[in-house]
Amino acid sequence: MAFYPSFIIVDDHPLYRQGVVTLVQQELNLKLEGEAGSITEALELLSQRRVDLAIIDISLQEKSGLELIKIIKNDYPQVKVLVVSMHEESLYGERALAAGALGYVMKHERPEVLLNAIRTVLDGRIAVSDHLRDRMLSGIVGGHASKDPIERLSDRELEVFRLIGKGYSAAEIAEALHLSVKTINAYRDHIKEKLNLSSASDLRRYAVDWIASRERL
The missing domain is CATH 3.40.50.2300 (Response regulator)
Structure with missing residues (x-):
């Protein structure tokens, strides 16, 4: 058979x-x-x-x-x-x-x-x-030096970043990923640092623009 x-x-x-x-x-x-x-x-x-x-x-x-x-x-x-x-x-x-x-x-x-x-x-x-x-x-x-700063993010940071771009609040992201709000806020701080962004509003704007241009959702 x-x-x-x-x-x-x-x-x-x-x-x-x-x-x-x-x-x-x-x-x-x-x-x-x-x-x-x-x-x-x-x-x-x-x-x-x-x-x-x-x-x-x-x-x-x-x-x-x-x-x-x-x-x-x-x-x-x-x-x-x-x-x-x-x-x-x-x-x-x-x-x-x-x-x-x-x-x-x-x-x-x-x-x-x-x-x-x-x-x-x-x-x-x-x-x-x-x-x-x-x-x-x-x-x-030859080593990989990407021009896209998003590639600096870890898998979990990228997941949080995408949800920010979709308009989720910290509490909603925490619920979706089964994590604490404190943990999500820590991820957001890491993301801001890696993307050289100074505020939460800058991060949200960056994430929304990225979603619109790259994922087209």
């Missing part, structure tokens, strides 16, 4: 999940073990099913998909992770690979790109665009 790898998809947009599931099942004959819209749902699936591949978005309901990738790498090392996201690979691609993913694909790419990335990741190899591969190699060979 033929063996077909199994997969789950973690994305908080049901219509997008349905499209990817249909494509993957029709073209690659992978076995669907379940769909999840949050980290909690994803971890429940992983604890109950045998999963070979997890297709994950960066933006999830509870926390960043980067957190889920780190959990999978630590608790389910046999599961290969492919990130499929609307967020720019120049900012999130290297972060996803550092967290434990084997590949990163932008959502606007052609279906063939996604399918090839899935094949590559299931084979245990890295699946990224030529641009990101060249960028990573350049960083290894």
